[in-house]
Amino acid sequence: MLLRAFLEAMFFAPRWYHYPLILLLFPLSIIYGGIMSLRRMVISPQEFGIPIISVGNLIVGGSGKTPFVIALASGLEGAVIxxxxxxxxxxxxxxxxxxGKILVDVTQSGDEPMLMALSLPHASVIVSEDRALAIKLAKEKGAKCIILDDGFNRVEIKKFEIILEPEQIKNYLPFPSGAFREFWFSKKYADIVAKEGEAFHRKVAFENLTPQMVLVTAISNPHRLDTYLPEGVVHKVYLEDHAYFEEEKLKMLLSDHEAQSLLVTEKDAVKMQDFKLPISEMKLKLQIQETIFTQVDEYIKGYPE
Structure with a gap:
């Protein structure tokens, strides 16, 4: 727990005491970044005969990909995520x-795919380690376009690349010294670089707020929620990204802190659907520049039949 918090701080908001470790790991970061760059040079992307839009980022952890995919897919006909x-x-x-018809439970899908599936009644969602296999199945089932969630580093697939970039970046180094999956200049390979605060803005709404709430979340870099938290949060519990929750432990948290509800994100809430607990929910929507949707439409319309 403490190690995870230390590393997240080193990746996203390093302080002076992080730099000895950053410097120690720096040679490994250069090797890792070099290998990732080499992949881009030696691997030829495969054409699948269907428009594929990738929504990804260069930094590990949350950057708004899931709500961005939802916003994008909601305006596209025959989209498969x-x-x-x-x-x-x-x-x-x-x-x-x-x-829109849900076929499995959240343990089989994962939290983010389930959130996308519940949010998109006219789209379909597939999960697979083998993205090529999933693309072929989507084509067989009549998909008109594919949205590849977190697909920037899938260099073996030919696609239209959208990268989401955080509003602030304090550590530009690749893993393990920093949070970058490749060298920061790899964004030159993207068709669109959408920077938060310019190309898109976060809008947070709340449901069922109570006077005293315990924040419970299993997302990457959870401190990014602090800017949006409402009054009444009496305690915070951070679990590992994508972790599942135990209903009895959550009940004890409510009792221990004399809280009336749990405050959770939408991504957390999909894993609590069957819990008999009072839930307050943070709902994140993105306000996205219209030019991005226009560029995606032009890519799809210009795709050779």
Whole structure:
């Protein structure tokens, strides 16, 4: 727990005491970044004969990809979202939803794919470690376009690249010294670099707020929620990204802190659907520049039949 908090701080907001470790790991970061750059030079992307839009980022952890994918897919006809399904308890290819009809539970899909499936009644969601296999299945089932969730580093797939960039970056180094999956200049390979605060803005709404709440969340870099928290949060509990919750432990948290409800994100809430607990929910929507939707539409319309 303490190690995770230390590393998250080092990745996203390093202080003076992080720099000895950053410097120690720096040679490994250069090697790792070099390998990732080499992949881009030697691997030829495969054409799948269908428009594929990738929504990804260069930095590990949350950057708004899930709400961005939801906003994008909601305006596209015949869209199929393909995700790896981080945190799921299943393996292989799993169809999560077909045009809004939910086919599995959240343990089989993972939290983010389930949130996308519940939010998109006219789209379909597939999870698979093998993205190529999922793309072929989506084509067989009549998909008109594919949205690849977190697909920037899938260099073997030819696609239209959208990268989401945080409003502030304090550590530009690749893993393990920093949070970057590749060298920061790899964003030159993207068709669109959407910077938060310019190309898109977060809008947070709340449901069922109570006077005293315990914040419970299993997201990456949870301190980013602090800016949006309402009054009445009496305690905070941070679990590992994509972790599952135990109902009895959550009940004890409410009792221990004399709280009337749990405050959770939408991503957390999909894993609590069957819990008989009072839930207050943070709902994140993105306000996205219209030019991004226009560029995606132009890519799809200009795609060779």
């Amino acid at each position: 393909i995700s790896r399904g981080y945190g799921r308890r299943s393996k292989g290819l799993v169809e999560v939803s077909t045009e």
